[in-house]
Amino acid sequence: MYGFLIAVGVLLLLSVVWMVFRIQTLVSVVKGSERKIETTSNKVNAFLFVVFMVGSGILMFWYSIKEFDNYQLPVASEHGVITDELFWITMAVTGVVFLITHVLLFIFPYKYQYKEGRKASFYPDNHKLEIIWTAVPGVVLAGLVISGWMAWSDITAPAPEKAHVVEIMGYQFAWDVRYPGKDNVLGDYDYRLINASNSHGIDFTDKNSTDDFPSPKVVIPKGEPVLFKIRARDVLHSVFAPHMRLKMDAVPGMPTRFWFIPTKTTAEMRAELKDPEFEYEIACTEICGRGHFSMKKVIEVVEPAEYQKWLAEQKSFIQQNPAIADGQKVESKELAGIQTSVSNK
Amino acid sequence: MATATVAHQDTAVHEHHEHEHHDNFITKYLFTTDHKMIAKQFLVTGMFWAIIGGLLSTLFRLQLGFPDMNLEFLRPILGGWIDEAGKLDPTFYLALVTMHGTIMVFFVLTAGLSGTFSNFLIPLQIGARDMASGFMNMLSYWFFFVSGVIMFISLFLKTGPAGGGWVVYPPLSALEQAIPGSGMGMTLWLISMTFFIASSLLGGINYVTTVINLRTKGMSFSRLPLTIWAFFLTAVIGILSFPVLFAAALLLVFDRSFGTSFYLSDIYVAGEALPNTGGSPVLYQHLFWFLGHPEVYIVLLPALGITSEVIATNSRKPIFGYKAMVISLLGITVLSFIVWAHHMFVSGMNPFLGSIFMFLTLIIAVPSAVKVFNYLTTLWRGNLIFTPGMLFSIGLVSFFISGGLTGIFLGNSAIDIQLHDTYFVVAHFHLVMGSASFFGMMAGVYHWFPKMFGRMMDAKLGYIHFWLTFVGVYMVFFPMHYIGIAGFPRRYYSWTNFEFTNMYTDLNMFVSVAAIITFAAQFIFIFNFFYSMYRGRKATLNPWNSTTLEWTTPLHPGHGNWPGEIPTVYRWPYDYSKPGAAEDFIPQHIPLSQTPESNLPHEQELVKVELEIMKEEADLLVANGSKH
Numbered sequence: 002m003y004g005f006l007i008a009v010g011v012l013l014l015l016s017v018v019w020m021v022f023r024i025q026t027l028v029s030v031v032k033g034s035e036r037k038i039e040t041t042s043n044k045v046n047a048f049l050f051v052v053f054m055v056g057s058g059i060l061m062f063w064y065s066i067k068e069f070d071n072y073q074l075p076v077a078s079e080h081g082v083i084t085d086e087l088f089w090i091t092m093a094v095t096g097v098v099f100l101i102t103h104v105l106l107f108i109f110p111y112k113y114q115y116k117e118g119r120k121a122s123f124y125p126d127n128h129k130l131e132i133i134w135t136a137v138p139g140v141v142l143a144g145l146v147i148s149g150w151m152a153w154s155d156i157t158a159p160a161p162e163k164a165h166v167v168e169i170m171g172y173q174f175a176w177d178v179r180y181p182g183k184d185n186v187l188g189d190y191d192y193r194l195i196n197a198s199n200s201h202g203i204d205f206t207d208k209n210s211t212d213d214f215p216s217p218k219v220v221i222p223k224g225e226p227v228l229f230k231i232r233a234r235d236v237l238h239s240v241f242a243p244h245m246r247l248k249m250d251a252v253p254g255m256p257t258r259f260w261f262i263p264t265k266t267t268a269e270m271r272a273e274l275k276d277p278e279f280e281y282e283i284a285c286t287e288i289c290g291r292g293h294f295s296m297k298k299v300i301e302v303v304e305p306a307e308y309q310k311w312l313a314e315q316k317s318f319i320q321q322n323p324a325i326a327d328g329q330k331v332e333s334k335e336l337a338g339i340q341t342s343v344s345n346k
Numbered sequence: 347m348a349t350a351t352v353a354h355q356d357t358a359v360h361e362h363h364e365h366e367h368h369d370n371f372i373t374k375y376l377f378t379t380d381h382k383m384i385a386k387q388f389l390v391t392g393m394f395w396a397i398i399g400g401l402l403s404t405l406f407r408l409q410l411g412f413p414d415m416n417l418e419f420l421r422p423i424l425g426g427w428i429d430e431a432g433k434l435d436p437t438f439y440l441a442l443v444t445m446h447g448t449i450m451v452f453f454v455l456t457a458g459l460s461g462t463f464s465n466f467l468i469p470l471q472i473g474a475r476d477m478a479s480g481f482m483n484m485l486s487y488w489f490f491f492v493s494g495v496i497m498f499i500s501l502f503l504k505t506g507p508a509g510g511g512w513v514v515y516p517p518l519s520a521l522e523q524a525i526p527g528s529g530m531g532m533t534l535w536l537i538s539m540t541f542f543i544a545s546s547l548l549g550g551i552n553y554v555t556t557v558i559n560l561r562t563k564g565m566s567f568s569r570l571p572l573t574i575w576a577f578f579l580t581a582v583i584g585i586l587s588f589p590v591l592f593a594a595a596l597l598l599v600f601d602r603s604f605g606t607s608f609y610l611s612d613i614y615v616a617g618e619a620l621p622n623t624g625g626s627p628v629l630y631q632h633l634f635w636f637l638g639h640p641e642v643y644i645v646l647l648p649a650l651g652i653t654s655e656v657i658a659t660n661s662r663k664p665i666f667g668y669k670a671m672v673i674s675l676l677g678i679t680v681l682s683f684i685v686w687a688h689h690m691f692v693s694g695m696n697p698f699l700g701s702i703f704m705f706l707t708l709i710i711a712v713p714s715a716v717k718v719f720n721y722l723t724t725l726w727r728g729n730l731i732f733t734p735g736m737l738f739s740i741g742l743v744s745f746f747i748s749g750g751l752t753g754i755f756l757g758n759s760a761i762d763i764q765l766h767d768t769y770f771v772v773a774h775f776h777l778v779m780g781s782a783s784f785f786g787m788m789a790g791v792y793h794w795f796p797k798m799f800g801r802m803m804d805a806k807l808g809y810i811h812f813w814l815t816f817v818g819v820y821m822v823f824f825p826m827h828y829i830g831i832a833g834f835p836r837r838y839y840s841w842t843n844f845e846f847t848n849m850y851t852d853l854n855m856f857v858s859v860a861a862i863i864t865f866a867a868q869f870i871f872i873f874n875f876f877y878s879m880y881r882g883r884k885a886t887l888n889p890w891n892s893t894t895l896e897w898t899t900p901l902h903p904g905h906g907n908w909p910g911e912i913p914t915v916y917r918w919p920y921d922y923s924k925p926g927a928a929e930d931f932i933p934q935h936i937p938l939s940q941t942p943e944s945n946l947p948h949e950q951e952l953v954k955v956e957l958e959i960m961k962e963e964a965d966l967l968v969a970n971g972s973k974h
Binding site (some may be wrong): 004022025026029030037041042043045046047049050053059061064065068071072073081083084085086091092094095098102103105106109111113114115116117119120121122124125127129134135136139142143145146148150152154155156168171173182193195203204234235236237239241243244246247248249250252253255256257277278279280282284285286287288289290291292294295297314 | 368377396412436437440476510511515518525569571610611612613614615619623624625626627628661662663664665666667668671690693694697700701704705708709711712715716718719720722725726727728729730731737738743744748749752754755758759760761763764766767768804805806808809813816817824829830831832833834836838840841842844845846847849868876879883918922923924925930966
């Protein structure tokens with residue numbers, strides 16, 4: 002019944018619109034306004050550009066100021082402070098250009114709208130002007146690029162040797178975390194060793210892997226360099242820690258890395274935001290399938306002393322499950338290789 | 347020599363023409379070799395795809411804006427993609443995003459824009475009877491048509507169409523186990539794109555050849571309208587970059603079907619380890635973006651060309667800095683090939699490469715800035731007539747500025763770390779590439795509709811269409827900047843899993859409502875288009891008082907465009923409001939010798955040369971005439 006009523010309503014509305022359209026066409030034919038150029042429509046359109054400029058300008062400033070704390074995520078890493086600064090410098094520069102060009106773009110239509118008897122000025126070029134507005138953006142952009150390049154070089158420079166290593170592995174649809182243990186060296190892995198009990202594919206014949214341990218969340222110390230070693234098991238993923246201003250793709254077959262220095266512990270951030278439930282999060286930003294929107298991992302930033310304590314408490318893979326290494330001792334790799342080739346047939 | 351060829355060609359076409367009076371439906375509307383009809387075919391097909399693409403976007407905007415909404419009412423269309431609870435399936439959400447991107451980028455903005463206007467305007471504006479090869483041109487459309495049919499079929503597969511994003515990065519797009527869309531859906535995507543690439547190469551080769559070889563007498567490169575410059579360079583970009591996409595797709599086909607490992611390595615998926623080793627997914631990204639970035643300019647340059655023409659005409663002023671405009675088009679063309687890796691700053695490629703591409707990327711902002719300043723100066727002290735085409739052109743300039751400026755953030759690799767693959771990127775490219783190009787297309791349709799169909803579109807409906815769309819587009823994409831700065835990632839089905847994105851439900855709702863209204867407003871245009879085609883007011887020969895050659899053809903130009911001889915060109919295309927002239931425009935085919943009152947000093951000197959050439963020409967025609 003409702004559907005029928007809605008359909009009738011829509012039909013009525015459409016026929017009203019149709020009538021209005023026909024009437025205005027006929028009126029304009031009678032008035033001969035089609036032959037005129039300086040019409041009311043021309044004036045209205047010119048005026049609407051100004052209305053649009055003022056209206057949307059007010060909306061933009063109002064919303065940008067009102068919502069500032071909402072869209073400006075708090076920053077919790079050393080390089081993040083620098084990239085944020087670059088972001089806002091760029092915002093200031095482009096903001097000025099945005100405003101000036103748009104004011105001109107919307108004022109000109111109003112000011113120079115068609116007038117009978119006036120002639121537009123024949124102004125085909127002005128080399129001086131053109132050189133100026135090629136050079137000025139060139140110089141400004143060079144400034145922005147060079148500052149960006151310096152920041153980028155620092156961020157992507159090799160990690161300090163003492164950096165705490167954490168391995169993050171993406172798979173459909175979660176992240177797995179592995180710590181290198183006391184030796185701070187991750188053991189070898191091979192994707193062919195992956196099975197139900199060894200989700201990382203760790204090669205336990207490698208000595209470095211004996212003290213490796215898993216963790217349900219990423220725990221890192223404040224104020225000390227941390228190196229994320231990133232890899233993927235199946236398809237592309239991307240580690241995105243928004244508060245750390247950190248993003249790096251996880252690529253199957255090609256390990257990637259990103260190092261940074263966290264500057265605020267989770268507790269400090271909770272106090273700052275007055276949000277006792279705040280957590281640093283990792284999300285996935287490379288489309289990876291059905292569960293792309295749900296690949297969450299929590300990062301907990303703690304004081305260095307607390308971090309050392311936490312490290313000491315962790316149990317390695319082998320301690321948690323002594324059987325895990327047993328099967329591999331006997332030429333495990335070849336066995337796994339055979340299994341894969343069988344299962345592929 | 348050149349004159350002889352032109353004269354000869356004229357007679358050839360004349361003879362040919364007399365035999366062609368019995369066009370039947372098939373040769374006139376379907377398998378036509380007339381560039382004007384092929385252009386209309388591209389346009390109407392493009393409009394069909396724009397509706398499909400827009401419809402897909404309203405579906406996923408419903409999900410994003412109203413995550414709790416019961417979508418049961420969509421079951422008749424979507425069937426199993428709506429689950430028992432009335433929710434959209436997350437996999438299908440990804441398929442929607444993927445198809446929306448593919449359709450809009452390739453079928454609407456590449457074929458619908460370049461295909462329509464390059465085809466329609468190149469012969470008309472350079473003074474040619476038709477394209478260099480009418481047959482290839484016909485093939486170009488029908489390859490595109492086949493490509494569209496295959497893509498359309500893929501929408502109805504049980505496993506869904508391709509769902510790995512429009513960039514279809516492997517391994518996701520190579521492994522059916524990873525997402526069902528990578529099965530048959532992806533196969534059809536690849537086949538469809540192969541046809542599409544063939545279509546766009548056939549078209550592109552034709553455009554380039556035609557512009558180089560078939561310009562009428564006097565139409566030197568420095569007298570080409572900026573539209574033609576833009577179409578010409580677009581075709582060059584397409585010819586050089588589409589084959590690389592084909593290569594990328596071919597290797598992907600090998601990986602998918604023949605067990606090679608170009609892109610695959612060390613993969614454990616769905617409980618088994620795959621045998622592939624040694625490949626690199628990043629290789630695919632390089633190959634893809636080697637097309638993907640130039641593709642941005644393939645859709646944008648024609649729009650900029652159209653805008654240059656429409657703004658100059660309706661400002662009643664010469665375009666400011668014609669040479670600078672051409673040089674910046676050339677600059678953009680060259681630079682578009684060496685900036686691709688700015689899409690890959692955090693893909694894991696060598697950071698040093700990132701630095702290089704950051705420098706190159708920000709250089710491309712300079713010619714873009716020059717273009718904006720030149721548009722502004724063209725408006726300055728003009729006598730502006732707000733036809734719908736003009737409104738859409740001004741809208742384009744606004745989007746080009748807004749979207750272009752955010753490109754400066756994203757081109758800076760340090761800032762891009764945070765913004766990459768967030769809604770900031772979505773806002774950026776929808777404004778600068780999507781909306782700007784779309785507005786260029788609209789400007790072109792409104793402006794050249796009288797030439798296409800001999801009738802005028804209704805201006806008032808055009809104004810309503812413009813204002814709803816212009817405001818609508820900003821209401822859709824401007825808020826996405828805030829969402830993006832807040833770090834919301836792209837291609838997310840829902841935001842509630844994360845604390846940092848568990849907000850802005852109101853803003854997302856607002857965006858969705860704006861998107862649906864904007865989409866609905868496009869039907870005003872559709873109505874106006876088809877209604878005016880049959881019932882619109884009869885157009886005059888030169889309704890916008892424009893200077894270019896297409897307005898010298900009859901109201902309904904036949905195959906061959908000019909019934910008599912092709913007009914000769916004596917001046918550049920922007921003689922608007924020339925001091926001394928009686929009218930505020932002097933068409934390109936009016937000799938300088940006829941306008942002594944408005945000639946500039948250097949033009950006055952050219953008059954002598956011109957008169958000599960005209961005399962030679964006349965002698966030649968007499969000689970030719972006596973031969974027959």
